Amino acid sequence: KEANAPIYASEDIRNIKKIAEREDTLELLANSLAPSIYGHLWIKKAVILLMLGGIEKNLKNGTHLRGDINMMMVGDPSVAKSQLLRAIMNIAPLAISTTGRGSSGVGLTAAVTSDQETGERRLEAGAMVLADRGVICIDEFDKMNDQDRVAIHEVMEQQTVTIAKAGIHASLNARCSVVAAANPIYGTYDRSLTPTKNIGLPDSLLSRFDLLFIVLDQMDPEIDGQISEHVLRMHRYRSVLDGGDGTLDGSSQYGREEEADAGSSVFVKFNRMLHGKKTERGRKRDTLTISFLKKYIHYAKHRVQPDLSDEASEHIATAYAELRNANSNAKGGGGTLPITARTLETIIRLSTAHAKLKLSRTVSKSDVEAALKVLNFAIYHKELTEMEDREQERERELERKRKAEHDGHNNESAGLSRRSKTRSAHGAETTAEDATAEAMEVDEPPAAQSAINISPERIEAFDSILGQHMRANHLDVISIPDIERVINAEAATRYSRPEI
Template sequence: MDHEQEIRVMQREYFDFLDDEADQGIYSTTVSRMLEDGQNRLIVDMVDLRKKNRKRAEGLLKAPVDELIAFQGALKEMVGLLKPELAKELSNMEFFVGLEGTFGSKHVSPRSLSSRFLGSLVCCDGIVTKCTTIKPKVVKSVHYCPATQRTMERRYTDLTSSDPFPSSASYPTKDEDGNPLETEYGLSSYKDHQIFSIQEMPEKAPAGQLPRSVDVMVEHSLVDSCKPGDRVQVVGEFRCLPSKQGNVSTGMFRSIILANNVITMSKAADVNITTEEFTKIRSFAKQNGRTVFDTLARSLAPSIHGHEYIKKALLCMLLGGTEKILPNGTRLRGDINILLIGDPSVAKSQLLRYVLGTAPRAVATTGRGSSGVGLTAAVTTDMETGDRRLEAGAMVLADRGVVCIDEFDKMTDADRTAIHEVMEQGRVTVSKAGIQAQLNARCSVLAAANPVYGRYDQYKTPMENIGLPDSLLSRFDCIFVMLDTLDADADRRIADHVLQVHRYKENVNNRAAAPETADSLNTASTQDENSEQDSSTGQRVLTIYEKNDVLRTKGSGQKILTVEFMKKYIHMAKMVQPSLTQEACEVIAEEYARLRSQDAVENDESNNTAVGGGRSKMARTQPVTARALETLIRLATAHAKARMSRKIE
């Protein structure tokens, strides 16, 4: 059987799959709806194809070029059957097939792509980092010769086409006799094409290694289907293209994915919660009632002693407020921003590291290691075409997540100014090199900084110690001044806690000192809190409390929640949308008026914000503006989410 006969046989099998009137007529109805909407791309689920024709499903994964040619031919035949009035125009129309569903071992990330996937169909997850502009590519050119009054046409294919033999790239200007030719642009055919890069997810990249990326080429209706910062799944053929240096082909090849479907993933975190876990989480919230907030806050970073108020604020940040879009288009942010400023060795960076491990989507950066454009967005030049293109920064990549900025005070003023818009408006506006664009950056900012003088000077005002402008401080919902005070009792408690942590680690190492296999050796040597939760949930049982909780103070009777339970509880609590009651509105209004009216804020019981030991009042750490009113609303909303309450009380 020759190649054309094989294509016809495959086309008949695909037509039988689409003509499913014997079943439920799902794809017949889908094709009709596609034509009514003026679309030319049919999305097919691989699960449906695998159920009806397993051979064709396996062929699509192994040799997608011929299979897609036959599939699209069957789709065109199906369109002619459903719409007989299009029979005359059908020869000039193009229809495409997009794939979705499960791909098994072909579901990869940019890091796991290798040469064994070349020529096969893959599904690649990633985050879009840069996009080129949309360019037209000539498919067919028609030329008219005035001297001979004849018309000629030429078709163009390249290494990204389904044709195995690329045509010449030369554009005809003269015929065989040297007569000049005129291009008939109205009769010529073009197609849109665009190239964007997807990078592996920041939270899935191995620590200490650069994230991998791969280029994706989209054509026709798939162009402009995503923008920098979007998390996508790309289904397409993984192909290599020869690279040239000085018009000489080298042995190095450039890999690219020729997409036939681009699926935008949900911005929500990918956390799987079973029915039993859902019931267990709801019952835990109902049983603990008002104390659930304190229990959750106490379980945040249990290896760090004290800082109760800071842990409560971090819990509010992870839960977040409620974002509102008013009818006139005004956006009220629900993200909570926190600034930790204080002396060295007060666990600022450790708190940031814990948030990085707990938040479902978090990006870490430092003040010296990042610039303003690196945090927001940059306009770069494409090395191949010379065009300008947009590259997303850390805050755009952390959309709907948390950005942790350590050494915040080491940033230059120009770089800090770049994040003002992100912290309040939740977007990045770029107006550079002729590019006008807005990118979503709806993320919470958790920053840690040292005072201006290295250590906190208690003889100067907080504003002089912090050294940040009011325009930036007013965008932080909570500012905590963390002091390393001299207190014998507190020092003793901290020392006992740290020594308890070291004893716990030593016991783990001793217990895993003689592993039997290499796998168990790797598991034991890299064991931490997260891996212990994985091992404890290996039987699909969600453990609420830590079993071997040696970190809590002896005799306190306070249990610590597991990290796995914390993640799933926070994920569920974020879905709750509490509403303000009239009583809550009155309390918030009175508190806001009190903060605005007084010249000095009364010193709370928190040691984190105490400046002087014997003074009952302290100078204000930040200006109380109208943003403080929204801060109170966001904190109250987060507290209600922790209780999984529908009302803010």
């Protein structure tokens, strides 16, 4: 029924069900997708869900709801975007690769040509039509002409190519997932600009992508050391294979396994060059073989068609409303994608794909939560830190700071109200010593006392300017002199050092 469909042995089915029962199924498959690429765990998770896809629906009124997931990566050069596209080409049952510079609109959709012998007009399918029921990978997406990019709008949402040329009227199916990789508009990502300005693509096109990842080449000595260690291990691992030594812990299974081996191995045998050091808990990192990964994805994609449960539906509706609200309140550009009704369908598709991954017949709340983690990572470009634990810790720290500032403002307001009541009770006879005693009873820190005369408007303006500066420059810590310089450069009225 499908090209390149694998052949399953009974042992394969048992192993697939065993992997599906694991709690870390998505992470395991993501780490097995491209072991030679360091990091990018969330993008790899998104690729796994993309290859599984949601459920396509054709309603009785003629409406087509696509099940395929579209994804785009935008970022600095040399961050493994093209390597990830190659990994998809290696795993997906049907994948077609093209580049923006070497592709035209008709080359991607369909063209009308003349037969040299008979002179008759005929249709020639483009790359997206040929990738029907598969994946099309478009590298250098930013190098395409605007007119050529417009040609793929219909394909990405309606999944058809409509032709009305030279007396030929036809509609061709192009039910494929689009994975695009592009560089920012200025060549490298400018952190002082919003994601939308860096990407430089129209919202009408961006909204058709379910996920858009910002991939940055950040300068972090710790991460740089880990990347260099990983790359060197990969070179040493490959050099042994290229030398023809097939006894390297049986790791000749990594790459192409023999098709004749019906009950193929599930895991790549542990090799220090491939897997590196053990995890913090002392366990070795599991990596699935390429052949088993292909079988798992094909089996999970076609085996079950999950239905949305009531609990999952309510959770999706609530999450979508929160995303819309957060996007409308965001200052300084918001996320990478516009939050539209298509985002709601994105959550449904990702949740359904995760349910397929777990071989579940219903989409549960846990599937929705897993999908929302991937979506939030894509929208709010947390790729800036690369480390999930680090990012969560920083988010918690910022939340604690905001709460402390909020409590400080409340204490300050309480102190002011108490002092005003004291003055009204004692009249004009209240002395400076009495006022000082009142203030000491409130038990406020000196910083709060020095800031008691700041109006709420000035505090709000201060928070707005400082918050926008820290978001634009991705700062977690900033010194007092820098705060003074930034605030007074933007503020209408100068802030003094005691006020800051």
